[in-house]
Amino acid sequence: MIKKINSIALLLLFSCWSGSENPAVQSKYDFSGVGILQVNKISDHSSMLGSGEMVLNRITHNFLKYGYSVNESNDNLFEVEISSGKLSLELSCIITEFTDSEMIVVPYRHEDRGYTKTVVQQSSDQDEEKEKSQSQTSTTTTHAGKVRQGNRVEYTQSKVGVMLKMIDQDSGDMVWSNSYWYSGLELQRTIDLCIKNGVVQIKKLFP
């Protein structure tokens, strides 16, 4: 029985990760009544100190960019003003991946297919006394190709992954959840785009 539950949980977890583009939403929840969205503190990823602060900054930055008022409360938590509604939500974020520079190695196998060159030489004798005659010779040269292997192209890539969830402060019900992942050549831009994807989807919940 426990094995069955575990396998179902694993299946659910996998489906959540692989289907990260589709958020889980509690359909009965009235998002139009939400007044405040409180953004909880974010723990650093084990691979980088300060990553939590970076992600938090990008969340508040994106809400501000989309026209919402963002305030810092007395307990140093950020609150996003959604509307004049009475409901309050808590937004939590877990950083699942935070890679500053991962080396990407692209081994290449360059194939020179070779070529065939044909030179055609044509000459004509236009002597009126003699019968008009033409001669044509052609030379065909084939150059064999070669395959070069073992070289590689290297560059670094940043990767950021987050799991976001929203909980109703009064009932404790989880009302929305999704995970995001993004990659890029620069860390700052990668964080921004990863978080932006999340904020864009959250924004769609509120009329």
Add this chain to the structure above:
Amino acid sequence: MKILNVIIFIGVLYADSSDSLLKASAALNAGMFEEALIHVSEAQKQEPTNPDVHQLKALLHEALDEPEDALESWKECVKYSKDKKVKRQAKIHIRSLSEE
């Protein structure tokens, strides 16, 4: 003269694209994204079906804030790549860029 032209044409046709990729890699690691993009575009002309070239080109377009060009390159990457991880990465980028 004609023979010389033929030889030059063949030389251009079979130019070594790996040189372009190596130059792109060097420029990229130096943070010179515009320079890198020029070399990657050269490599792409020689190897139009190489998904790694399209992936790198797409990332460069994104870094240079050229979302439409990045979208095109990601689509080409999905078209030619057989690597599931790369395909997934490309699809995430396509979705994100399409929403912009």
